[in-house]
Amino acid sequence: MNNKVDIETGLRLINRKDENFEEWYSEVVASAELIEHYDISGLYILRPSAVEIWETLQAFFNPEIKKMNVESCYFPMFVLECHLKKEKAHYDGFKPEVAWVTKSGQSDLETHLAVRLSSEAIIYPYYSKWIRGHRDLPLKLNQWCNAVRWVVGDPIPLIRSREFLWQEGHSAFASEEEADAEALEILELYRRIYEEYLAVPVIKGTKSVGDTCGGAIFTNAVEAFIPNIGRGIQGAATHCLGQKFAEKFEINFEDKKVEKTMVWQNSWGFSTRTIGVMVMVHGDDKGLVLPPKVASTQVIVIPVPYKNVDCEGINDACKAAVKMLREEKIRAELDSRDNYSLERKYSEWEMKGVPLMVEIGLKGLGNKQVCVVRRDNGAKIDIANADLVEEIKKLLNNVQQNMLDVAKQKRDECIQVIHTWDEFVEALNQRKMILGPWCDEKVVELDVKQWTENEMGAAKILCSPFDQPELPEGTKCFASGKPAKKWSYWGRSY
Amino acid sequence: MNNKVDIETGLRLINRKDENFEEWYSEVVASAELIEHYDISGLYILRPSAVEIWETLQAFFNPEIKKMNVESCYFPMFVLECHLKKEKAHYDGFKPEVAWVTKSGQSDLETHLAVRLSSEAIIYPYYSKWIRGHRDLPLKLNQWCNAVRWVVGDPIPLIRSREFLWQEGHSAFASEEEADAEALEILELYRRIYEEYLAVPVIKGTKSVGDTCGGAIFTNAVEAFIPNIGRGIQGAATHCLGQKFAEKFEINFEDKKVEKTMVWQNSWGFSTRTIGVMVMVHGDDKGLVLPPKVASTQVIVIPVPYKNVDCEGINDACKAAVKMLREEKIRAELDSRDNYSLERKYSEWEMKGVPLMVEIGLKGLGNKQVCVVRRDNGAKIDIANADLVEEIKKLLNNVQQNMLDVAKQKRDECIQVIHTWDEFVEALNQRKMILGPWCDEKVVELDVKQWTENEMGAAKILCSPFDQPELPEGTKCFASGKPAKKWSYWGRSY
Structure with missing residues (x-):
């Protein structure tokens, strides 16, 4: 076989997954014709092999959420700044990444329009209008659309691009219990997308405070891990918004006792990132491996x-x-x-x-x-x-089964249980997915980030798994020495 | 029944379809919960009843075009001005309606980005890259996406909104014959969407030069008619682009004789306007009537x-x-x-x-x-x-069948065959869909527009139907008196 010709025609990869992972990834997504580079930085063309995977995931997910009485909708992709600003933590999180439309034709627009990053601020003013009584609840809507986040850091095709495709679900309930139950039900669908369709093992858990979506009480996610570079990656997330947005957007209903009450809300989404995670987990030096x-x-x-x-x-x-x-x-x-x-x-x-x-x-x-x-x-x-x-x-x-089994075995081999700071540092150097007892204090996560920062980035909490190992009384946090409150996965992350 | 209460709760329409059609339409799409008005002018929220119709049309159309070997893709929604400008007629048509992104976060972008109006200028640079030899042809891609046209005139929900959902197909062929055959095959699918799904009768035909999409050689369309106001409306269109874009974007291939040849191209699309046309045709004074x-x-x-x-x-x-x-x-x-x-x-x-x-x-x-x-x-x-x-x-x-039959009967009652200017004027006053012999000269259509302009707008060619009645030798154009070359439908239009 003529290697030189193959490389020239894009049939052989120059880079190796275990040697230079990032270059390998960029090369494989383009050579396998999942994406094509576009002439605006951070934007990519999704070619048929990528979009057809996306359509398969849609064909699974859309009927599943309809069984849960989620209805389809489509909201405009432009939003006024005044709405975007209403929930401050939400706005602060997104502010640097807003793409602003300021002109139409040759004219300046009177008001600048933000392009959709996520639609909480677009949708919730109408939830306020539509929800009046307890019979209007639950209100559960989902849309399939594009979203734009003009990220400043290095873009990565499919994983972190400035425009992406996703679904975003938004629901409002009369009670916290219903909201929490829905969030778990959706998370289970996300797990199935990864494990049953993409053959990628994931861990369900709660994100740390630092990684909670702006405006949410807490964020649950399915977390994947890429053994070759030892990085976790958030696969998809459900955000339990509590009553934060309801307060700012005045989403109230009269409950059965005719008292005005705020709704409980969730938002949840998965994106074309799923395809990138699949490539990272299964691809090899010959190219893509598709479940x-x-x-x-x-x-x-x-x-x-x-x-x-x-x-x-x-x-x-x-x-x-x-x-x-x-x-x-x-x-x-x-x-x-x-x-x-x-x-x-x-x-x-x-x-x-x-x-x-x-x-x-x-x-x-x-x-x-x-x-x-x-x-x-x-x-x-x-x-x-x-x-x-x-x-x-x-x-x-x-x-299909073997790909999941092998990926799970490789992922599990990366999981390292630790109890002390020394063990943690050693495991981090070995690029492990580190499970350690943790005091659950935000400031300690910040300390760990600071202590571990290097050219590969800092370690952080990937998630606190729902499936918690036993935590014997007296167990101490590996980082602070304070009493541990839970087990968390740590590591470097995308 | 308490009419006042019904009107207040949105259960009874204030407006009548035959008395004040436009107000009736605006009222019915909102009261039937197809759309909700949004706080940016010209943008509308598509509520579940609208999106579910859209999903049904997608579920019909997507498998049909896949049988024709059209593949799914997704291109970025931003385009550099230099590409948008390449095909001048195309750019001139869209220029006043471009929404420009000029800022990200707090920073001005180096280059302004146009939001997708239609993706010829986004996609064809890559057709130029991907198409090399005759084996790369035909190349047929389709994407489901949003598009933005910042129209200056009065927006109408679903019919003319500043953002809409559509599919846009783009294909490139080695020969003109193949391109023309595809355009007809797609037009037949558009007919089926209207007649088999939306129970709306349409006429297949060619648009006049004035209504041909900028950059196209000619545009074929399925044309619907709204009897109550006597207006035609373009339902969906296929644009035969010839080699115009191929020349500007340098889309060439080596044919079997190894000579460099330009491709022949089509683009084609239908949008959420379909739903608006359905409402206009079938709705009544009690609200929506769904097939x-x-x-x-x-x-x-x-x-x-x-x-x-x-x-x-x-x-x-x-x-x-x-x-x-x-x-x-x-x-x-x-x-x-x-x-x-x-x-x-x-x-x-x-x-x-x-x-x-x-x-x-x-x-x-x-x-x-x-x-x-x-x-x-x-x-x-x-x-x-x-x-x-x-x-x-x-x-x-x-x-389902009765709705189509009744709509067809009502539409057919509006069709008036005329031969003279006087007959034309009378028929136009009666809001007819006017079929007349026509000299096929652009300047004469402009004359007719000028002569008929009033507060309801001017008459224009709706289409020249594929199904041409016999045209006896010596027949004269109703408007110019010159020898007629074909029959065309005329009337006011959306």
């Missing part, structure tokens, strides 16, 4: 021609295989291009992460079998033609 | 209680009916609210346009039957419980 459930092409069928032999029989067998698979709703494609070498085709489909490659050649034709290559572990399996559909179905399930 | 295929609630089941009688049996029968209907995938809901009068419930569901109302009372309970009221024509039908599901299914189909 079958989200792969727009699950099986690529490739004819293996022989010199000086009429290939019609091989091509017919390939076509027949594709047809059979498609009839069973397996997303199979035929690569019949005769101007590319076999090696080039292999490299291309490996780069794009197609879960299964089916090769049909002269030998297989004689033996009435095909050769299947798994993208996830490289295993080659011969399958009798008669069993093709059944075996491919099994293999797709197996690949 | 069953797009109604998120197709059947509302209402218990009819009797004074001093235990209503448990009635309520149970209602619940059982909803359950049965839902099991057969009919979108049925129960209105069990006990704090609203029957009259109020009727008004509310009429306002929201729910196709069928099923009433279950004591009498029906005894006779084992229910009473069904059709929203489209007010007919009341008794149905035996045993036949409920079958009969409701039939009725839903019947309502």
Whole structure:
């Protein structure tokens, strides 16, 4: 194989996942044609392979939230500054990242318009209008849209881009209990997106005060971890807003005793970042590795021609295989291009992460079998033609499960339980996801950040897991020596 | 019934469709809760009943274009002025309506960014990059997104708003024939959206030069007509761009003879305007009338209680009916609210346009039957419980078909064939959709516009229909007296 040609045609990666992770990531998302760089910094084109994954996640999530009686809506993407300012912590968090429209055509606008960063300040004035009595509750709306955050730091395709696609759900309840229950139900859907669809293991937990969304009481999240660089990454979040916004936006209702009461609110969202996390966890030095459930092409069928032999029989067998698979709703494609070498085709489909490659050649034709290559572990399996559909179905399930299992094993190997500061520092140097007993004081997290700051960034709390190990009485915080109140995951983060 | 209370609670319309159409329209879209006015002029909130119609149209259209091998993508919504300017006619058309982002946070941006109006100038630089050889063609991409046109004239909810949702398809072909064939195939899908889903009859045709999208060779459209005010409205369009953009954006490929050739392009889109057209055609003085295929609630089941009688049996029968209907995938809901009068419930569901109302009372309970009221024509039908599901299914189909038939009949009654200027003027005064022989000269259309301009606007060409009546030799243009070249529809327009 001619490596030089492959690199030039984008079929081989220059960078290695374990050597220079960030360059590897940038290279793989572009070479696998998930994204294309755009000529405005921090913006990226989402190409069909990325958008089709997004559509698969939408097709799962939208019906699930409709079962919960969440309705679809669409609010304008521009907001007046006066509304954006109403909840101060919310505004302070977003202020540096606002994109402002100040002109239309040749004219200056009378009032500057902020482009949607998140729609609390856009939506809640109308919740105030629409909610009157307890029969108007709960009010649960969701929209699929773009959002813009003009981040100042280094943008990363899919992970931290200045425009992204997401869903944002906004709900208002009569009671705190209902709000809290919904937040957990949504978080479970986010877990399923990661674990069942993207084959990425996540930990459910509560973010620290420093990472709580501006204006929220607390933020719950599903947290993923990237072993190769030892960084946590927030996968998706539900924000329990309590009555903070209700107070500022005057969202009240008359309860059954005809007393004016403020509503309890949540907001929750997941974005195209999900796709970036999937790439980081599963990609390898050959390119993307796609879990079958989200792969727009699950099986690529490739004819293996022989010199000086009429290939019609091989091509017919390939076509027949594709047809059979498609009839069973397996997303199979035929690569019949005769101007590319076999090696080039292999490299291309490996780069794009197609879960299964089916090769049909002269030998297989004689033996009435095909050769299947798994993208996830490289295993080659011969399958009798008669069993093709059944075996491919099994293999797709197996690949999906194996990808989650392997990712979970790798993630779990990174988890290090510590009790002391020395253990913490050692684990951090080893890029672990560190589980330590913690006094739950904001100032101590700030101290830890300061003490660990270096060119790779500082350590922080990733989350305090819902699933808490036992905390024997007398356990001390690893950082402050004060009595520990809970276990938290620590590490560097995106 | 207490009219005053109904008007105050938004359950009765103040305006009449035949008396003051525009006020009626504004009132009905808000009262039926399709939209809510927003505090920035020209922007509207799309409420669940509107977005759910949009989702239904998406669920039809997206799989259809995927069968045509159109792939999904998402391009950034900001574009540099230098790209926007490249195709002059395109830029000139959009220039007055551009929303400009000039600041991020507190800082001025180095370059001003235009918010997406339509994505030709955003997408085609990348077509130039991605298209190299004939094997890269056709390239067919579609995105579902928002777009912003800061229109200066009066905004109309859903019909002409400053932000709207749409799909925009962009395709590039090796030959003009392939491009033209695709444009017709897409136009047929647009016809089906209007006729099969929204029950709105449309005419396929070519727009006049004056209404051709800036940068296109010609624009084909599906044209609807609103009898009550005698105005045409463009429903959706395909733009045949020829090689104009290919030249400006340098989109070339090496054809099979290895010669550099420019691609042939189309762009095509339909927007949330579809929903506004549906309201204008079908709405009445009681509110919205929804075609069953797009109604998120197709059947509302209402218990009819009797004074001093235990209503448990009635309520149970209602619940059982909803359950049965839902099991057969009919979108049925129960209105069990006990704090609203029957009259109020009727008004509310009429306002929201729910196709069928099923009433279950004591009498029906005894006779084992229910009473069904059709929203489209007010007919009341008794149905035996045993036949409920079958009969409701039939009725839903019947309502869908009847709405299209009635709308087509009303539209057809507005079509007036004319041959002379006097006939034209008379027909225009009668608010007709005027079919006349036409010399196909741009300057004559401008003359007609000038001659007919009054406070209601000027007459213009709505479209030249694909389906051309016979044009006997010697037929003269109704406006210029020159030899006629084709038949065109004329009238006032949105």
